Amino acid sequence: DSGVTQTPKHLITATGQRVTLRCSPRSGDLSVYWYQQSLDQGLQFLIQYYNGEERAKGNILERFSAQQFPDLHSELNLSSLELGDSALYFCASSVSILAGSPLHFGNGTRLTVT
Amino acid sequence: TQLLEQSPQFLSIQEGENLTVYCNSSSVFSSLQWYRQEPGEGPVLLVTVVTGGEVKKLKRLTFQFGDARKDSSLHITAAQPGDTGLYLCAGRGTGAGSYQLTFGKGTKLSVIP
Numbered sequence: 001d002s003g004v005t006q007t008p009k010h011l012i013t014a015t016g017q018r019v020t021l022r023c024s025p026r027s028g029d030l031s032v033y034w035y036q037q038s039l040d041q042g043l044q045f046l047i048q049y050y051n052g053e054e055r056a057k058g059n060i061l062e063r064f065s066a067q068q069f070p071d072l073h074s075e076l077n078l079s080s081l082e083l084g085d086s087a088l089y090f091c092a093s094s095v096s097i098l099a100g101s102p103l104h105f106g107n108g109t110r111l112t113v114t
Numbered sequence: 115t116q117l118l119e120q121s122p123q124f125l126s127i128q129e130g131e132n133l134t135v136y137c138n139s140s141s142v143f144s145s146l147q148w149y150r151q152e153p154g155e156g157p158v159l160l161v162t163v164v165t166g167g168e169v170k171k172l173k174r175l176t177f178q179f180g181d182a183r184k185d186s187s188l189h190i191t192a193a194q195p196g197d198t199g200l201y202l203c204a205g206r207g208t209g210a211g212s213y214q215l216t217f218g219k220g221t222k223l224s225v226i227p
Contacts, residue, residue: 002156033215042219043157043202056214090156102147103204103215105156 003027006091006106014114018079021109023091025072029104031055031097032074034066037088037108049074050097081113117141118205118218126224130192135221137203138185144208146179146186147215151200193225 003026013019025032034046045058049068060066063081068074078085088110092103119138127133137146145164149157161170163179163186170177174197176189186203204217 002158004156035217043204043217045214045216048214058214092156102159102162103149103157105158107154107156 002104002106004091004093004104004106006089006109008109009107010110010112012112012114013081015081015083017081017113018077019081019111021076021078021089021091021111023074023076023093023106025074025091025093026104029093029095030072031094031101032068032072033092033094033103034060034074034076035090035092037090038086043090046076048097055097078111083113086111086113118203118216120201120203120218120221122221123219124222124224126226127193129194129225129227132189132191133193133223134187134189135201135223136185136187137205137218139205140184141205142183142208143205144183146183146203146205148177148186148188149202149204149217151202151220152198157200157202190223193223195225195227198223198225 005024007022031050033048036044046060047066048056052068063079066076088108090108092105094101121136147162148160151157161177166181166183168179174191178187200220202220204215
């Protein structure tokens with residue numbers, strides 16, 4: 001058990017809809033990362049927060065947004081969903097952003113857009 | 115964007131064989147990590163290497179970081195069915211790029227009993 005909790009585990013929704021994925025980091029970890037994993041693209045970095053502030057942005061679509069709250073949990077909002085957004089979405093946390101800091105991953109949310 | 119190329123993409127071997135998987139980039143990394151991911155779960159960290167030329171051993175797994183810190187390899191001795199999984203390398207850039215951890219697409223390993 002990594003200590004990172006993601007909910008829900010599975011999500012099925014229709015095109016055009018909006019969903020929110022939630023992540024609770026490991027106790028004591030200040031940094032949260034969001035990744036998207038698909039079969040053809042692998043693990044793609046979306047966005048990172050550290051202690052409530054956005055620190056790095058990857059290939060995150062404008063239809064996607066995220067935030068980290070004062071209690072350090074994070075939410076990833078996906079809107080105007082398209083079929084191609086179907087993927088596994090992982091949240092990870094780390095205690096710091098220093099080089100070498102390990103990431104602890106949750107078990108992901110599997111999003112299916114129909 | 116820093117890219118990590120992993121090879122081979124797929125590997126199927128018999129129990130007891132040795133294997134090496136590779137992780138290559140044209141970019142320099144401040145550190146490199148290897149993760150293993152099993153179906154239905156998130157990746158789990160195996161090792162972190164930070165010094166060029168560094169070699170780390172974890173039981174039957176040997177990890178090496180290239181001298182120029184642009185590439186890495188993972189060698190497994192006497193593979194076992196429990197080694198089956200997706201092996202991912204991930205690198206942190208230098209300077210402002212150190213915030214981001216970039217993953218390769220992985221090597222899917224199957225060890226047949």
